[in-house]
Every structure is written in C-alpha cells, then in structure tokens.
Amino acid sequence: MKSIFKHTATIGAVLLLLGITSCKQVEIDTAQYADDAVTLASFGPNPVMRGAQLRFFGSNLDKIAKVNVPGVEPITSIEVVKSGKISEIRITLPVEGPEVGYVTLLSKDGDQFTTKSMLNYTEPIVFEGFEVAAPAFPGDVITLKGDYMNLVKKVLFEGGATVEVEEGATRHEAKVIIPASAKNGTIVLSDDGAVENLFYSELPLEMGEPTVKKAADAVIKAGKAVTISGAHLEMIEKIVAGGIEVTDFELSEDNSSITFILPDQSASGSILAISYEGNEYNAGDFESTVPVIDSVNPLPVKAGGILTITGKDLDLITSIDFEGAEDAIFAYENGKILVLVPETATEGKISLKLANGTSVESEITLVHPVIEAVSPLEVYAGDPTPITVSGKDLDLVVSAAMGGKALSIENKGETSLDLYTDATSVSGKVELTLANGELLVSEEEITVKYHALVVLTSRPSAQHIGQEVVLLGSNLNLVESIFIGDTKVTQYSIRKDDEIRFLMPWCKTGSYELKFQLYNGDVEIQAEPIGVLLEQTIKTIWEGEFAVGGWAAGFQPLSWGGYDWSSVKKGTTLMVYYSIDPAASYAPQLRFGNGSWASMPSVKSQFTSADGEGNIPLAEGSNYIALTLGAEDLDQLVNNGGLVLCGAWFIVEKVQLINDIPQERVLFEGDAEVNWNNAVTIPASEVATWEVGMELAIHYTVTPADYHMIRIINNDWSFNPDGNNAYNWNDLVGNSVIKKTVDAELLQNLGGKDMSFTGFGCNINLVTIL
Incomplete structure (x- = not known):
C-alpha cells in the first residue's frame, strides 16, 4: 500500500x-x-x-x-x-x-x-514574561511582555483554553483576558502560523480558587431547582449531586450563584461543585424527598385488576415491583398511582421505586379462586364430555391437571370452567394452577375409565422395513404381541410400560392395521393405520466434524477424487447430517455444490426455499437435509469435481447414500415389440413359484398403430382369451403400466406352461412380480 x-x-x-x-x-x-x-x-x-x-x-x-x-x-x-x-x-x-x-x-x-x-x-518573538494580579481570576487581564508582542495572535492556557490577544498590542506589550476554564500552569504564546511558533512562559500562571458557600442541610425533591452561592463560580465546571454529575446549569451574571435541577437519579448525599482545576467544594448535604404511601385499595385485589395507591410525592415513582412480578404497568394522575396487578404477582410486599434506587413498600393481599363443585366424578378418557368445575374467580386459572396429567381448558369464566381429558388422562383430583404458581386442588377425586387398555401418545405414521418403530404411551406392558396387519413383530429392543421399540417386519409396502394382542386374549386395533415403506440400504461415505464457517471453507473431502461418484445410481438419496455452528453471526444456509461450488441442478425443484444461487436456508430444529440425485446431478458429480457442501454456519457431521430396495422381482426388462407374436415369455418354472395374491405388473409404451392391445396367453396359444376379459387389455393409451393380481383362475388357465404376452401396437419394457 x-x-x-x-x-x-x-x-x-x-x-x-x-x-x-x-x-x-x-x-x-x-x-x-x-x-x-x-x-x-x-x-x-x-x-x-x-x-x-x-x-x-x-x-x-x-x-x-x-x-x-x-x-x-x-x-x-x-x-x-x-x-x-x-x-x-x-x-x-x-x-x-x-x-x-x-x-x-x-x-x-x-x-x-x-x-x-x-x-x-x-525576527524572533521574545517572551520575557507576564504581569497579572496574584492570585489571578477569570476576567483578569494578563499583560504579556517582550519583543514583537504585536506578532502574538493567541494564548494557550493550561487545561486547553485558547484566547485571542486583545486589540492594540504593541511591539513590547500585549494583553489577554483569562478564561473561566484556565488552570494553574504555563501559558503559551502562538503566532498562529500555518506551522505555528510556540513560546512558553518561564513562570506558571497562579489561579485563585472559587468560593462556595455551604448551605444548611435540606430535603430536596428531584426535579426541583437548587441554587449554590459563592464567588467566582464561573470557575466551576460541573456539579455532582448525590453522586450524579450535572453539567447543564445556569450561572448568574455576576458569577455569584449557580442554579441547577436536581436529577431524578440523585440520592441523598452531598452537593459538590467541581472546578476546572479539579478541586471539589462542598456546597452542603441534602436528603432526597421520599414518597409516602397513605393507602392501597382495594384489598384483597384480583390479579389483572387495578390497584389505587394514594400518598405524597408519588410523581417520583419510576417503577413498581410485586412479589413475583417486576415492572408492573402503572400511571400517575391526580396525585395517585393506578397500577395493573400482574397475573404472576403473589401476596406480600409491593415496592414503589425511585430513579435514585430508593423505594417505599406496602403489603397487599390477593383474591384467591375457590373450587365449590366438580362434576361428573367418572369420565372416559378422551370422551367429549367435559369435567365442569364450579366456584369463584376461576378466570384466574391458567392450567389444569389431574393425577399429574395435563387437561385442556375451555369455556373459562369467573364461576365455571370445563376440563377435557385425552386418551392418556388418569384418575385423580383436579388441580388448577394460577399464573403466579398458586395451586387449587379439588376435594373430590375423578375416576377415569378407558375404551381401550393400551393408550399411545406417540407413534410414527410409517416406517421403513428393518428400521426402528418407537411407541410411547401407557399400559404397554399389557401387550403380548404386536401385528402389522397379519405379520407378527419378532424383533424388540425395548419393552416397558410406557415404551416399546421394535424393527418393522418385512411386509409388502402399503398401509396396515396396527394390532395389539393382549395377555388377556383381547385384540386392540389402533384407529390410525401404520405405513410400511421399502427396505433401504444406507451407506455412510463420510463421518466426522467439518465447520464451513461463513462461506470460508467448503466441505470438500468428497470432491475431486475423494469419492467414486460413478458408482452411485439415479434416484439415490444424498443425506447430510449437520449441526448449527455456535459462532453463527447470520442465518445458516447450505448449498449442494459440484467441484466448482455451483449448485446441483435438482436443488431448485426439490427446495422451494432455495435462492437464485441454490442456497438453502437450514430449518431451525432440524439436523439433516436430503437431496434425491437425478441424472443431471450425477453428471455433475462424476464429471465436474464431485461434491462440495458450501454455505455458512453449519458443521457437517455425516454424509450417507440411501437407496430403496425394490420388493418386485424383475421377470423381463428390455424393449419387446408386441405384434401378435410371443413378445415376452415367462418360463413355466417361474410361474410355478407364484402364489395367489401376488401382483403382476406389465410396463409398456404405445407405438403408432390403429389399435393397441396386450393379452396374456400360454406359449402354444392354447389359452388365448379373446374379447373383453380379465386377460385382455385394449385401453392402453394414456397409461404405461398394467397390474394383474394373480388368482387361481390364471394359474389354472396357464396349465403349467410358459406364459406369454401378445397383442399389437405397443412395446413391453418391464415385467415384475410382487
């Protein structure tokens, strides 16, 4: 530079x-x-x-x-x-x-x-000395002696004050008036040139001191005027009243008095006048006015109500604290204070505080709600019938519970409120809690009955085959066996009264009843079914901790040869687990980038929150993000430097590749023309393994033709169903797959022979059995 x-x-x-x-x-x-x-x-x-x-x-x-x-x-x-x-x-x-x-x-x-x-x-300025009264005071005239004194333009005083020389200076003499802020010390003459010449006095200027009269002790109210008297008070730089500095004050024309407003923050103590020299002069001691409370009404007072406080000098109050609640809302008008009683306030002292830290206190009592009746005394968990509580001041209630389990509150009023159970509610006394923590307990105990013995409070809507299912609730120790549809769960990791964990068994993907077989022989079926998702392969390709900072360091272990992306197939899920960097100074964001940090092509179609450069805001509370890799993404990963995770303020912890394992068995894959031939033939040995209920899927594409048809036959055409039936499909346009459930009739018609597909006007691309 x-x-x-x-x-x-x-x-x-x-x-x-x-x-x-x-x-x-x-x-x-x-x-x-x-x-x-x-x-x-x-x-x-x-x-x-x-x-x-x-x-x-x-x-x-x-x-x-x-x-x-x-x-x-x-x-x-x-x-x-x-x-x-x-x-x-x-x-x-x-x-x-x-x-x-x-x-x-x-x-x-x-x-x-x-x-x-x-x-x-x-020709040099010669500064021989100066003459002035001793001691000197502001306003006194200093006579400067020497040679070429007419070239002196200004005088610098100790403390920083600069004063211009009076008009009429001669070669040997000049005059300057002492400013109020002048301090003891050397005076300096200046010719005020662009690069000024400075001439220092050999002897110091000796300043006198102001006179400050000490007043008698007094009681002073904040905001009122206070006057200090004395002489040469123009030499006072500031006032300190009760520890609070005051620089905004009025000086009388004859410099014999200073008037200032006592700050709200000033506590009882001394009034000090501080000179520019830094000397302190005690102008007297004072006591700050303290308000007096005459009455507090009404008592008892209801939380959320208005409390009226009367007394003297209440206009000095700047904040009000209750037991359990600070900084209550209040207003001062017509000599009294109106304060809103916070809902969290408890009985005890109310403290009225001044800006100077002092306070005055009074005792208050509060209105307490009363439970007079509870009905009914017996309910079914989760039923829409409420438990009605009657009493007084029940509008103060903020939460309710029974037997330690929370109840929801509706229709809350002063004299009654309704409580509703859920499937996990238990028997017990009604417990009502106020905002200030006060607890009311009913004398009566409510008995809770159940439509089902097993109650779930948490469960997944679906899970992949082989992955853990977590059930939370109550009475789970009554369960002997769990069934997904008709498939029995066999692998458990935890079995407790309030928690069961098991691995999702192999089932055909779909939605199934979640059934509990109890030890007493009963079977309970959950109202909501559970979904079975495809089994997955999960491959961890990197694990550790890598902080990207604020766009400072992209995550690059899997770029430029760090991983063989040519082994990854289309449709693979790229899963990134992360945590938020504690040093984050702005919102965290992540970009799935190639070796040059450019965003993956599929990002914008899969993440609507991504900006124009493909930066994805990281959702609060989440710890992972997933991208399904398309053909264009894989092309970037293979041919443009691999994967770089860039962005701001996240820490990469794990990267995985996840693939679904298809349940279908592929019988044919290719591009077979259907033209009244045996386009695709399935061997009899394969057909012999089929069972009733399996699903046959024929994937096809139509070709230009007068009509389009696919038909199931056996390979010698001895089974050749013509017309509109369960083995003959004519409506192919607009679709791409035919699904046929294997039944006993189909197996019988094939007669143990090879099965073939024939027809016209299409190509068969894939045949699977599930």
Whole structure:
C-alpha cells in the first residue's frame, strides 16, 4: 500500500525536501523507502524564529541522535512526536547563536541527512514574561511582555483554553483576558502560523480558587431547582449531586450563584461543585424527598385488576415491583398511582421505586379462586364430555391437571370452567394452577375409565422395513404381541410400560392395521393405520466434524477424487447430517455444490426455499437435509469435481447414500415389440413359484398403430382369451403400466406352461412380480 505523508504549508513557512516553498498541499510518497530506513522528507517552518521549535518530517526519524544547526552546538534534546515509517521530530532552537545555513541530522548509526535548502530566520518573538494580579481570576487581564508582542495572535492556557490577544498590542506589550476554564500552569504564546511558533512562559500562571458557600442541610425533591452561592463560580465546571454529575446549569451574571435541577437519579448525599482545576467544594448535604404511601385499595385485589395507591410525592415513582412480578404497568394522575396487578404477582410486599434506587413498600393481599363443585366424578378418557368445575374467580386459572396429567381448558369464566381429558388422562383430583404458581386442588377425586387398555401418545405414521418403530404411551406392558396387519413383530429392543421399540417386519409396502394382542386374549386395533415403506440400504461415505464457517471453507473431502461418484445410481438419496455452528453471526444456509461450488441442478425443484444461487436456508430444529440425485446431478458429480457442501454456519457431521430396495422381482426388462407374436415369455418354472395374491405388473409404451392391445396367453396359444376379459387389455393409451393380481383362475388357465404376452401396437419394457 502506498503511504502518503501530507503537510500543508504557507509561503515562507515550510521548506520541502527539494527546497521549494509553496502554499499548496504537498504529498510525500514514502512507499519507496524501506520500512526501517531513515529518510528526511521536509522540515519547517522556514524561515523560523530563534528560540522557536523546528520540525522535521520523514521516515524513522526517531533514530536521529542529534541535529547540527549552524552557529550552535549540536542539539541532542529531540522530541519524538511520531515514530515509524511516517514520523516527526522536533527541536527547540537556542535564542542566541543560530545562523543561516544547512541543517544536518545524524542518526544513531552515524548516517547524515542534510536539508536541501538553507535554514533562514525571521525576527524572533521574545517572551520575557507576564504581569497579572496574584492570585489571578477569570476576567483578569494578563499583560504579556517582550519583543514583537504585536506578532502574538493567541494564548494557550493550561487545561486547553485558547484566547485571542486583545486589540492594540504593541511591539513590547500585549494583553489577554483569562478564561473561566484556565488552570494553574504555563501559558503559551502562538503566532498562529500555518506551522505555528510556540513560546512558553518561564513562570506558571497562579489561579485563585472559587468560593462556595455551604448551605444548611435540606430535603430536596428531584426535579426541583437548587441554587449554590459563592464567588467566582464561573470557575466551576460541573456539579455532582448525590453522586450524579450535572453539567447543564445556569450561572448568574455576576458569577455569584449557580442554579441547577436536581436529577431524578440523585440520592441523598452531598452537593459538590467541581472546578476546572479539579478541586471539589462542598456546597452542603441534602436528603432526597421520599414518597409516602397513605393507602392501597382495594384489598384483597384480583390479579389483572387495578390497584389505587394514594400518598405524597408519588410523581417520583419510576417503577413498581410485586412479589413475583417486576415492572408492573402503572400511571400517575391526580396525585395517585393506578397500577395493573400482574397475573404472576403473589401476596406480600409491593415496592414503589425511585430513579435514585430508593423505594417505599406496602403489603397487599390477593383474591384467591375457590373450587365449590366438580362434576361428573367418572369420565372416559378422551370422551367429549367435559369435567365442569364450579366456584369463584376461576378466570384466574391458567392450567389444569389431574393425577399429574395435563387437561385442556375451555369455556373459562369467573364461576365455571370445563376440563377435557385425552386418551392418556388418569384418575385423580383436579388441580388448577394460577399464573403466579398458586395451586387449587379439588376435594373430590375423578375416576377415569378407558375404551381401550393400551393408550399411545406417540407413534410414527410409517416406517421403513428393518428400521426402528418407537411407541410411547401407557399400559404397554399389557401387550403380548404386536401385528402389522397379519405379520407378527419378532424383533424388540425395548419393552416397558410406557415404551416399546421394535424393527418393522418385512411386509409388502402399503398401509396396515396396527394390532395389539393382549395377555388377556383381547385384540386392540389402533384407529390410525401404520405405513410400511421399502427396505433401504444406507451407506455412510463420510463421518466426522467439518465447520464451513461463513462461506470460508467448503466441505470438500468428497470432491475431486475423494469419492467414486460413478458408482452411485439415479434416484439415490444424498443425506447430510449437520449441526448449527455456535459462532453463527447470520442465518445458516447450505448449498449442494459440484467441484466448482455451483449448485446441483435438482436443488431448485426439490427446495422451494432455495435462492437464485441454490442456497438453502437450514430449518431451525432440524439436523439433516436430503437431496434425491437425478441424472443431471450425477453428471455433475462424476464429471465436474464431485461434491462440495458450501454455505455458512453449519458443521457437517455425516454424509450417507440411501437407496430403496425394490420388493418386485424383475421377470423381463428390455424393449419387446408386441405384434401378435410371443413378445415376452415367462418360463413355466417361474410361474410355478407364484402364489395367489401376488401382483403382476406389465410396463409398456404405445407405438403408432390403429389399435393397441396386450393379452396374456400360454406359449402354444392354447389359452388365448379373446374379447373383453380379465386377460385382455385394449385401453392402453394414456397409461404405461398394467397390474394383474394373480388368482387361481390364471394359474389354472396357464396349465403349467410358459406364459406369454401378445397383442399389437405397443412395446413391453418391464415385467415384475410382487
């Protein structure tokens, strides 16, 4: 990066490296210099006054050990203003001796650097001293003594105040008025040049102190005006009242009083006046007004109702806390406070707080709901008949339970509410809970009966063959056997009263009754069927932890030769398990990318939430994402660098390839023309293995023809059913598959011979049996 040193100078003020004096801004390029090389770029002011400061600019000038100025001894007292590649040093020229000539800088290594131009001098300002009353106060006039005092433009006071010199200065004398913020210390004269010459006084200015009268102790209300009296109070920079700083105050014209508003946050304590010098003056102690509570009504008060508080100085209250509830909603009007009682409030103290941290308290009591009656006392779990609770102030109830199991609440009012059970409800007393945690329990106990002994609270709607089915509920220890349709479950991993886990047995895919055979001989059938899905092969191709950061590092172990994607077939599910990075600074997102990070072609059709670049927002609460690989996806994986998972703020934990295992057995696959021939023949040995109830599927494509037909025959055409029947299909256009359930009649008609398909106007592509 190019480093540019900028310095603005006026004509006759700055001597540049090339000795050119200019009123324009000049840029010195330091990029050409080594990082540790010493280089002199410019110096100034030139001409300069004897006794003033001379500045040098360049690189690494902090390495300069002495400066040779013609006419005087080498100067070794060097002020380093800035070190490094862009640096500045300063020296103070002696008043006596400096002559016109070139200035030479000598480094600690012995190297010399000489200015390109000669140093010249102007008639110097000579600062001999000043006269002022002792001690001095703001508004006093300082008389500056010396030579060329008419060239002095301003005076800098300790503490940072700068004041212009009064008009009418002469060569030997100038005057300046002391500002309010002036502090004890050196005063500095300035000629206010572009590179100003500064002249320091030998003796310090001694400032007097303000007088602050200490007032008698008083009780003061926040928001009221407070007045401090004294003398020279213009020297006060700030007020601290009860630990709170105040800088916004009014000063009287004669500087004898300060008036300020007592802040709301000020607690009882001292009022301190702090001068610009930093000295503290105690203006007296005070007590902040504390409100008084006269009454709190009504009592008891109902949660959600309005509590009225009367008293004195209640306008000072900034927040109200109840037991169990902070920052209640309230309003102050007409000298009283109206506060909304939070639902979570409990009996006890109510605390009214001020901005200064103090508070006043009062005791409150609350309205308590009452249960007077509960009916009926016997219900069936999950029935629509409610349990009705009668009583008082029941609208305060927020939840209900019975025997530890939650009940739903409807029709809640002050005098009654309805409770509804579900299939898992149990017998017990009614328990009503308020928002503040208060619990009401009925005297009566409700008996819960069941239409079924086994109750499920959680179960899957479907599961793949060979994968785990998890059932949660109650009374599961009553189950002897579980059936999926007519298929008995044989592999269990957990059998408990509230949980059963088993592997889905092999069944033909579809929807089946979930049946429980109980030890008492009863069979209970669940209302909702369970789906059986295809068995799957699951292959883990990577496992570990890989954080992608914020688009910083794509997951690439499976790219560019990391995995043989040519072995993956169309329709495979690519499953990615992940967790969200705790360092996430914005919403996590994932892209299924190829070796060049471009999105997979199928992403946009499978994820409607993906943006234009294929970035998929990761759903909150999920830990996996799946993409079904199409032909175009596999082409990218094989021919364009494999898989890269890129995006932001997720950690890859596992990558799997999942394939469904078909249940059908393929009898024929190809492209057989059907033209009143034995287009496809199934051997008699295969047909002999078939059982009644199996499903035969013939996949076909129609071809241009006057008509289209597929017919089942035996290979010698002795079974050749013509016309409209169960073995002859004429309506082929608009479809692509024929399904035929194997029955005893078909097997009998084939007579133990090979089975063939014939017809016209189509091609048979696939024949399967399930």
